[in-house]
Amino acid sequence: MxxxxxxxxxxxxxxxxxxxxxxxxxxxxxxxxxxxxxxxxxxxxxxxxxxxxxxxxxxxxxxxxxxxxxxxxxxxxxxxxxxxxxxxxxxxxxxxxxxxxxxxxxxxxxxxxxxxxxxxxxxxxxxxxxxxxxxxxxxxxxxxxxxxxxxxxxxxxxxLICLKEGQTCTTTQMDLLVKYAYFYHRDREFIRKLYQTCWRHGYYPKTIRLTSILMQCNNYQV
Known part of the structure; x- marks a missing residue:
């Protein structure tokens, strides 16, 4: 094996x-x-x-x-x-x-x-x-x-396909991406798409959590 x-x-x-x-x-x-x-x-x-x-x-x-x-x-x-x-x-x-x-x-x-x-x-x-x-x-x-x-x-x-318009992004997927967003805080395109997808799917509490996480990252401005 x-x-x-x-x-x-x-x-x-x-x-x-x-x-x-x-x-x-x-x-x-x-x-x-x-x-x-x-x-x-x-x-x-x-x-x-x-x-x-x-x-x-x-x-x-x-x-x-x-x-x-x-x-x-x-x-x-x-x-x-x-x-x-x-x-x-x-x-x-x-x-x-x-x-x-x-x-x-x-x-x-x-x-x-x-x-x-x-x-x-x-x-x-x-x-x-x-x-x-x-x-x-x-x-x-x-x-x-x-x-x-x-x-x-x-x-x-x-x-990620789940961040594209017209694609499904489950709450489990979004939780995972928000959880690790701190690691990618310099990847502006990813962060932009993550915010857009949160709003598009009505994941408003996750948007607040994402903002909180990013505010803790050095030199990040929402």
Whole structure:
């Protein structure tokens, strides 16, 4: 039986995967068509993952020596991935002990004719790991489908489908988003959409709570 969380190097990045990540990714949604899922599975050869540190960030952490051959550069990247993977586990423990990412819902983003669907994740533990390495915050997500190609743009909470006009946002979903709004108080687009959705659905007490939370965040003005 696969572990809930597995953290290990993949081709060019450090990946978080496992049965817990698969369970989050496999939640059905009518917008994520079989074609979208098939496109994603063909690219990733099955399974789901969270990119914790991508190849560009790896290059900034452990730059490839100048004048390296293609083969040497590839070997350097693989060595670097294993090294950083071990650094993180030595500092934060085995993945089985880690705080799990929290699923905020299905997000979507478009670029020209392409559309991508993904689960938006709240994972402060992962942000702390990145901070330990001197990296900035990341919009953690699990890609679940795309058509005809993936879209590599912002995939944070402002992309959540439940915040779009004409979409359902249950009181449970709104409670979750308001609860973690403090973490995203600098994401102005998300906060704007969160307020609009609260008003649109008549969640007035949640609007008051959201304002109270944000007023406690440094340098935030409602």
């Amino acid at each position: 696969e572990s809930d969380l597995i953290f290990e190097p993949k081709a060019r990045y450090l990946s978080l995967h496992g049965s817990y990540i698969d369970r989050l990714a496999e939640q059905a949604h009518e917008l994520v068509t079989p074609e979208c899922i098939e496109n994603k599975e063909k690219r990733d050869k099955g399974g789901h993952h969270v990119t914790v540190i991508n190849h560009l960030e790896m290059a900034s952490l452990m730059p490839t020596p100048p004048d390296s051959t293609k083969k040497a550069a590839k070997k350097h990247l693989q060595t670097s991935l294993r090294h950083v993977n071990r650094l993180i586990i030595d500092k934060f423990g085995e993945p089985a002990t880690w705080e799990k990412p929290i699923d905020l819902g299905l997000g979507t983003t478009r670029e020209d004719e392409a559309v991508s669907y993904f689960r938006v994740l709240f994972w402060p533990f992962g942000q702390n790991m990145r901070g330990y390495l001197g990296l900035g915050q990341s919009n953690f997500h699990i890609t679940v489908g795309f058509k005809p190609r993936d879209v590599h743009l912002y995939k944070g909470p402002a992309t």
